[in-house]
Amino acid sequence: MKVNIGVPEKHLQEVADKLQVLLADEHILYTKxxxxxWxxxxxxxxxxxxxxxxxxxxxxEIIDEVAERIRMIGHYxxxxxxxxxxxxxxxxPEYTSKQSEQIKNLLDDHETIIRSLRELITEFSDKQKDLGSSDFVTGLLRQHEKMAWMLRSYLAK
Structure with missing residues (x-):
């Protein structure tokens, strides 16, 4: 059944495509x-x-929420x-058991996702006119900022 939420299908497709990239980034970060x-x-x-x-x-939990958001707007x-x-x-990166390298690698990934989310917030609201998805990624931004802060705290000297 088609989604009729006041956002044109073309815009929902564009949002879904961007969320697919975010979903991939979240999976890679989760695995890392x-x-x-371990x-x-x-x-x-x-x-x-x-x-x-x-x-x-x-x-x-974030991965599940992103995948479900894609489904909510009518895409797989x-x-x-x-x-x-x-x-x-x-x-x-290559395998490492050095905590400082592990933490730095994860921090870099969170910060990459944070920068992407900042762009998506305005893109979803201004370009695609999807305020729901804009609000959704704003919440994810806060979560990633907190996780990045926790990681950064281990690197502070």
Whole structure:
């Protein structure tokens, strides 16, 4: 059934396409965070193991929300890893068990997503006239800013 929410289908398609990229970025960041959860080492192993677990748990919820937003506006969500790798803006670095590198890598990814979300907020509201999706990504911006702050706090000297 077609979606009739006061936003032209062409605009909903454009929003869905942008959200697919965001969904891919969220998946890559989730996987990277989970990898670091598994492979962290150091005298604060327990703390970092739990810290990464909390972060990937939050990302899992974000992933679900992004996929459901795509469905709400009448489109199917991408769900194959091969598609995520084609769409993502994020890079996968070499394996590392060094906490400072892990944290810096995750922080860089959150900040990349934050910059993208800032652009999407105004694009969705001004160009596509989809205030619901604009508000949705504004909420995600706050979540990523908080996660980035938490990561940044480990790097402060």
């Amino acid at each position: 965070t989970r990898n670091y959860h 492979n962290v080492v150091g005298d604060n192993f327990s703390e970092m193991h739990l810290f990464f677990e909390k972060q990937y748990g939050d990302l899992a 969500s991408t769900g194959r890893l091969v598609d995520f790798l084609k769409l993502t803006n994020l890079l996968e």
